[in-house]
Amino acid sequence: MSQRDPLAARRARAIRAKEWAQIWLDPSTFGLVVLMPLILMFLFGSAVTLDVHGxxxxxxxxxxxxxxxxxxxxxxxxxxxxxxxxxxxxxxxxxxxxxxxxxxxxxxxxxxxxxxxxxxxxxxxxxxxxxxxxxxxxxxxxxxxxxxxxxxxxxxxDIPVTPVLKILPRYTYNPGLESRYMLVPGAIGIVMAMIGSLLTALIMAREYERGTMEGLLATPISIPTLVISKLLPYYALGLASTAICVAVAVWGYGLPFRGSILALFMIASAFLAAVLGQGLLISAGTKNQFVSTQFALLSGFLPSLLLSGFLFEIDSMPRAIQWLTYIVPARYLIPSLQSVFLVGDVWKLFLPNIAILLLFGLFFFLRVTKAIRRRIA
The missing domain is CATH 3.40.1710.10 (abc type-2 transporter like domain)
Structure with missing residues (x-):
C-alpha cells in the first residue's frame, strides 16, 4: 500500500496537470470563465429589470x-x-x-x-x-x-374624505424594493449553472473525439480518482467565476453582502459539485462536444432560468411544474444566494439546501463512474 499510494497520487496530479494545460491552451475557456459572467451579470443587473418607470x-x-x-x-x-x-x-x-x-x-x-x-x-x-x-x-x-x-x-x-385603513409598509432587507437586489444574486446562480455544466460537458467528449480516451482509461488509476482529478481544475475555475460575479454584484451594483464568505463558499461548492457532475455525465454519455454543449444548455441553463424561482415564483406555477422544480439544482442555490447577500447567514435555510445539492453531486458522480466502467467492460 505504501508503494502504490504515492504512485496513485502522482498519476492523479499528472491528470490534473494535463487538464490545466488543456485549459491554458484553450482561449475559449477564458471567455467562458471571465467574459461570459461579466456579460451575463451586465444583462441581468442593468438590462433586465422588474421596476416599472416611465x-x-x-x-x-x-x-x-x-x-x-x-x-x-x-x-x-x-x-x-x-x-x-x-x-x-x-x-x-x-x-x-x-x-x-x-x-x-x-x-x-x-x-x-x-x-x-x-x-x-x-x-x-x-x-x-x-x-x-x-x-x-x-x-x-x-x-x-x-x-x-x-x-x-x-x-x-377642506373637503372631508371617508376614513380608510392606511397600510404603513416596512420592507425589510430591500427597503427600496429594487429588483436588482433580487435579480443580481439570482443571476450569479444562472451564471454558475451555465458555466459549471458547460465547462465539464466538454471534458469526456473531447477525449473521445481526440481518440485519447482509451489511453486515459488504461492509466493504472481508479475510476473515482480519475473523475475527481479531471473535475478539480474546473471546480477551481467555477469558484473563480463565482468570485468575479460576487465582486461585480458588490462593487459594480452596490449590493450589500450581509452573510459570510464561509457560507458563500459552502453554498457555491455544493452547487458546483452538482452542476459539474451533471456536465460530466452529459459529456460521458454523448461523446461529442457539440451535442454535449446543446444538452448542457437544455438541461442546465434553461431549467435554472425558468424553474428555479429566479424570474417566476414557484408557488404560482402549476402543481406538476412545481414538483418538477425539485430536480433543478438551481432551486436550492438561488434562495441561498439571495439570503447570503440581503439577509445574512441563515443556516436553517443553507444546510438543507447544501445537503440536497451534495446529494445531486453524489448521484451524478456515481452515474459517471458507472458509465466509464461500462465503457471499459
Whole structure:
C-alpha cells in the first residue's frame, strides 16, 4: 500500500496537470470563465429589470378645469408615467395599437364638480391587454397615484374624505424594493449553472473525439480518482467565476453582502459539485462536444432560468411544474444566494439546501463512474 499510494497520487496530479494545460491552451475557456459572467451579470443587473418607470401613458382631459389640470400635472411628475396628452381617445388609440402607448387615462367631463360635491368619480383607464404585466403594473400605480392626489386635494379644499385603513409598509432587507437586489444574486446562480455544466460537458467528449480516451482509461488509476482529478481544475475555475460575479454584484451594483464568505463558499461548492457532475455525465454519455454543449444548455441553463424561482415564483406555477422544480439544482442555490447577500447567514435555510445539492453531486458522480466502467467492460 505504501508503494502504490504515492504512485496513485502522482498519476492523479499528472491528470490534473494535463487538464490545466488543456485549459491554458484553450482561449475559449477564458471567455467562458471571465467574459461570459461579466456579460451575463451586465444583462441581468442593468438590462433586465422588474421596476416599472416611465410607462408611456396617454391622458385625455375632458373636464379642462383647475382640478383636472392638477391631476394631469401630478401624473406627469410621477416617475412611473411618461405622460402624453391628447384631445380625444380616438387620437391616442392609434398609439396604443402601435405600441407607442401602454395605456390611456380619461378624465371625464364634470370631474371637478363631482369632486367638490363628493360624488363618485369614474376615471377610465384603457390598457394594452397584450402586455399583461405592464397593464397590471399600470393599473396598480395609477390607483395609488389617484388615491394620493385625491387625499391631497381634499385637504387643500377642506373637503372631508371617508376614513380608510392606511397600510404603513416596512420592507425589510430591500427597503427600496429594487429588483436588482433580487435579480443580481439570482443571476450569479444562472451564471454558475451555465458555466459549471458547460465547462465539464466538454471534458469526456473531447477525449473521445481526440481518440485519447482509451489511453486515459488504461492509466493504472481508479475510476473515482480519475473523475475527481479531471473535475478539480474546473471546480477551481467555477469558484473563480463565482468570485468575479460576487465582486461585480458588490462593487459594480452596490449590493450589500450581509452573510459570510464561509457560507458563500459552502453554498457555491455544493452547487458546483452538482452542476459539474451533471456536465460530466452529459459529456460521458454523448461523446461529442457539440451535442454535449446543446444538452448542457437544455438541461442546465434553461431549467435554472425558468424553474428555479429566479424570474417566476414557484408557488404560482402549476402543481406538476412545481414538483418538477425539485430536480433543478438551481432551486436550492438561488434562495441561498439571495439570503447570503440581503439577509445574512441563515443556516436553517443553507444546510438543507447544501445537503440536497451534495446529494445531486453524489448521484451524478456515481452515474459517471458507472458509465466509464461500462465503457471499459
Amino acid at each position: 410607462t408611456r401613458t396617454g391622458v385625455v382631459d375632458m373636464d379642462h378645469t383647475r382640478a383636472s389640470r392638477e391631476l394631469v400635472n401630478n401624473l406627469a411628475r410621477n416617475s412611473y408615467f411618461a405622460v402624453r396628452e391628447g384631445q380625444s381617445v380616438a387620437e391616442l388609440e392609434a398609439g396604443l395599437k402601435s405600441g407607442e402607448l401602454r395605456g390611456i387615462v380619461v378624465i371625464p367631463d364634470g370631474f371637478e364638480h363631482g369632486l367638490v360635491r363628493l360624488e363618485p368619480l369614474d376615471i377610465q383607464l384603457i390598457t394594452d391587454g397584450s402586455q399583461v404585466n405592464t397593464a397590471t403594473f399600470l393599473t396598480g400605480h395609477l390607483r395609488g397615484a389617484l388615491k394620493e392626489w385625491v387625499e391631497a386635494e381634499a385637504r387643500e379644499l
